[in-house]
Amino acid sequence: MERYKNLLAQKEQLEKLIAEARKKEAAAELERVREAVAEFGFSPEDVFGKRRRDAGVPVAPKYRNPETGETWSGRGRAPRWLKDQDLERFRITK
Incomplete structure (x- = not known):
């Protein structure tokens, strides 16, 4: 039972680390996309396709x-x- 609780605690900690890493990397990628859009003058249709x-x-x-x-x-x-x-x-x- 003790091992199980220990593994659950590790899982919770890993999930928090994963969420933080995703948030940080997503922000960096979004900034990179915004820079490319500004640099090349992309329109929403260029980025997302035509509706x-x-x-x-x-x-x-x-x-x-x-x-x-x-x-x-x-x-x-x-x-x-x-x-x-x-x-x-x-x-x-x-």
Whole structure:
């Protein structure tokens, strides 16, 4: 039991050392990145890439549940009311 407690204490001490080392190294790397951005005039798009144009843009619904009025755009997981159903029955026509 004594060995177990000793190992737990060592683990706790190592975790603290790891956290401190990570914090210190992360700060140094962030400073290095900031210097490179300033030196070369990088834009956010240069660093992080371009955002998809449709990210966050709502999509018009394609399917409607006639009983509840719920809609689904056709993106992502299909709602339960469409499970094992013919999608064409629920398609919204203009």
